[in-house]
Amino acid sequence: MGGAEVYVTTLARQLQRDGYRPVIICPHEGDFTRWLRERDIPVLIRPIAPQIVGSARASFKINLKSLAKIGLGYLKAVRTIYRVVRQEKADLVHINSMKAGLYAAPASWLARKPVVWDFKDLVIDEFYSPRLRRIVLLWLRLFVKKVIANSQAIRDELVRRGIPGGKIEALPNGLDLTRFKVELKSQQTALAERLGLPREAELVTIIGRLAPWKGHKVFLEAAALVKQARPRAQFLVVGDIGFDPPSYRDSLVDLARQLGLADDTHWLGFRADQAELIAASDVIVHSSILPEPLGLTPIEAQALATPVVAAAAGGCLETIEDGVTGLLYPMGDAKALAGAVIRLLEDPALRATMGQAGRKRVERLFDLRDNARKVEAIYSELLGSKWR
DSSP states (O other): OOOHHHHHHHHHHHHHTTTTOOOOEESOOSSSHHHHHHHTTTTOOOOOHHHHHHSTTTTTOOOOOHHHHHHHHHHHHHHHHHHHHHTTOOOEEEEOOOHHHHHHHHHHHTTTTOEEEEEOOOOOOOTHHHHHHHHHHHHHHOOSSSEEEEHHHHHHHHTTTOOOOOOEOOOOBBTTTTTGGGGGGHHHHHHHHHHTTTTOOOOEEEEBBBOGGGGGHHHHHHHHHHHHHHHHEEEEEEEEEBBSSSHHHHHHHHHHHTTTOOOTTEEEEETTTTHHHHHHOOOEEOOOOSSSSHHHHHHHHHTOOEEEEEESSTTTTOOBTTTTTTTEEOOTTTHHHHHHHHHHTTOOHHHHHHHHHHHHHHHHBBBBHHHHHHHHHHHHHGGGGGGO
């Protein structure tokens, strides 16, 4: 479970409320499929070759040795999606991830269904191998009717790479504000105690998949500096391994121990009560060491009137108003990150002011209902008079 999975769930539920019939296709069972079923969203499991769904973007390669192995699995994946699109009598296919787009875009095109690709990545060298980038950009040109760019930064990068601007709409994720209620803030002390933390603890929280580029090492290095200045500080790490080996999580736990934070850092894994955890926190940190394509957590934090400290790059430049709803710091600078967190912990009035401004900003720019209406408008544009 990550930001993309949380968003597609909230979008699907809003589409259901608006009279649509979303069906989510996944390659295997897991936390995401359980999460969907608990929310009464239809799920279809259609296995896809492991060498496709398990490939890493930055190291993706095709050579003579791997071509035969990947090629057959790829053709089967295209056939699988083609069949399910036809069987479900889908009017439109909405792609929610890069890997799914590799096989679902041509499959849906062959089925003569319009394709919307919800593109959530910056196509930069740090995220994409040159070969994979060329394939993805070609697929966007050939098979996709409309690209929803998760942020203006993503849109700008795609245009720079040659995708026609008229094909792309910058549309950031929306939040279901009925779930992210400011009233949760009033339960802050009770939520902290439920985690077994002292009432007077100052909670600094990072939420996100455990992956090197998410910058958890920078967070921990900054946490050690914060602890020196604010002895009551406690640090919550929410999220778990996604595509990296378990040893990466172990390395982070070991780093916390080396920094003297073993008793002050709490590894909570993936949590369904993220809204409550954000509300219980004094500061939310977003410490990516590569430009974040968008960053859902800073939006969620602002919705819950919690100030954010985030790296000044990528989508965070769009989601956070520096000095108003949070503080931005130079990406990768643990000392600057610590300084920003300490500033907020020392000034409750500033936290409250930023929190109120953040909530207003989210209501204005990131309401799921507005987001869903814009997505539905794209559907209607592509389907015309046939729709509904």
